Amino acid sequence: MSGEEGTLAxxxxxxxxxxxxxxxxxxxxxxxxxxxxxxxxWSVMAVLSLAATEGELRFTELKREMTGVSQKMLAQTLRAxxxxxxxxxxxxxxxxxxxYYRLTGLGTTLVAPLEGLRVWAERYMPVVQQNCAVFDAxxxxxxR
Amino acid sequence: MSGEEGTLAxxxxxxxxxxxxxxxxxxxxxxxxxxxxxxxxWSVMAVLSLAATEGELRFTELKREMTGVSQKMLAQTLRAxxxxxxxxxxxxxxxxxxxYYRLTGLGTTLVAPLEGLRVWAERYMPVVQQNCAVFDAxxxxxxR
DNA sequence: CAGAATCCTGCGAGATACTG
DNA sequence: CAGTATCTCGCAGGATTCTG
Numbered sequence: 454m455s456g457e458e459g460t461l462a463x464x465x466x467x468x469x470x471x472x473x474x475x476x477x478x479x480x481x482x483x484x485x486x487x488x489x490x491x492x493x494x495w496s497v498m499a500v501l502s503l504a505a506t507e508g509e510l511r512f513t514e515l516k517r518e519m520t521g522v523s524q525k526m527l528a529q530t531l532r533a534x535x536x537x538x539x540x541x542x543x544x545x546x547x548x549x550x551x552x553y554y555r556l557t558g559l560g561t562t563l564v565a566p567l568e569g570l571r572v573w574a575e576r577y578m579p580v581v582q583q584n585c586a587v588f589d590a591x592x593x594x595x596x597r
Numbered sequence: 598m599s600g601e602e603g604t605l606a607x608x609x610x611x612x613x614x615x616x617x618x619x620x621x622x623x624x625x626x627x628x629x630x631x632x633x634x635x636x637x638x639w640s641v642m643a644v645l646s647l648a649a650t651e652g653e654l655r656f657t658e659l660k661r662e663m664t665g666v667s668q669k670m671l672a673q674t675l676r677a678x679x680x681x682x683x684x685x686x687x688x689x690x691x692x693x694x695x696x697y698y699r700l701t702g703l704g705t706t707l708v709a710p711l712e713g714l715r716v717w718a719e720r721y722m723p724v725v726q727q728n729c730a731v732f733d734a735x736x737x738x739x740x741r
Numbered sequence: 742c743a744g745a746a747t748c749c750t751g752c753g754a755g756a757t758a759c760t761g
Numbered sequence: 762c763a764g765t766a767t768c769t770c771g772c773a774g775g776a777t778t779c780t781g
Contacts, residue, residue: 483722584682
C-alpha cells in the first residue's frame, strides 16, 4: 500500500517504538503504520468483507464485493494485508487456478475496532453531512 | 482533506445515504466518508491531540503537538474537521489574534472508536512489523 | 482466473511568500 | 499569530495489456 522501501524493520528493532502518544509523525510509530492501512479505504473494505463472510473468498468474489476497486488495487491491497499477516492466502493449483483469502487470527482481532468505526459512522455521519451542508452554505458566499 | 469539489451535497441530498452495510464502495455511503477522514493521518492526530488536552488548544500549540505537520495541512485539516462539526473554533480578537480549537460533543464521541484503533495498534503492530520482516525476507529473493 | 507489468494522470502535500 | 495564496513535485491509483 505504502511503505515498501528499505526503512524496513530488522527483526531486532521491532520494539523500539516508544509509547509517546503523539509520535504518529514518527515513521517508526506503530500507530502511524496502522493508519497507513486503515487510511486505505480498500484495506478496511477487504478486512470487513472477509469478516462478514465466515470463511474464505476468492479473488474475483472479493472484487465483486468491493465494488469500485481495480484489480490492481485489490491485488496490491491483498498483498499488503498478507504481508502484515492480517489475511492468509491459499492457492489451489487447478487448471483455472483458484486463490482463496481469509482473515488470520490476527486479522480477526482487528475487526472489532474497525466495526467500532463503522458503527460510529452509521450513527453519526448523517449529522456530519448535515453539518457540512450548513457550513458550506454559510461559507461559500463571502470568500471567507 | 479530500472532497471539496463539485460533488458536494446540496442541502437537499443529505439524507440519501441508505443503510446497506457493505456499501463502502458507494460514494454516498457515510462510512466511506468517514474513512476519508480517518484515512488522513492528520485528522486522527488532531482529534487525539485535542482529546488528550482537556480543553482548548491554539493553532501553534496544535502544530507543536502534531510534529511534522505543515501549517498548510494543519489549517486544511482543522477546517475540514470544523466543517464536519467535530471541532469547534473560537477566535479571540486581540492584537496578536488567538484562535482556540476544541472538540465538540460530536467530536468527543469519535474519540472512543479512535482510541480503540490506537490500542489495537500498540498491542499488535509489533507483531505486524515482525510479519512484514519475515514476509520480505522470504519474498524479496525469488522475484516472487 | 489471478495476477504482473507498463504507461499516464490528478491531486495530495511540502516549501515559500504574502496579509490582517 | 493565524492563516491564505501559488507553484511544484511525487506517487497513489486507474486503464490497458500480457502471462501461467
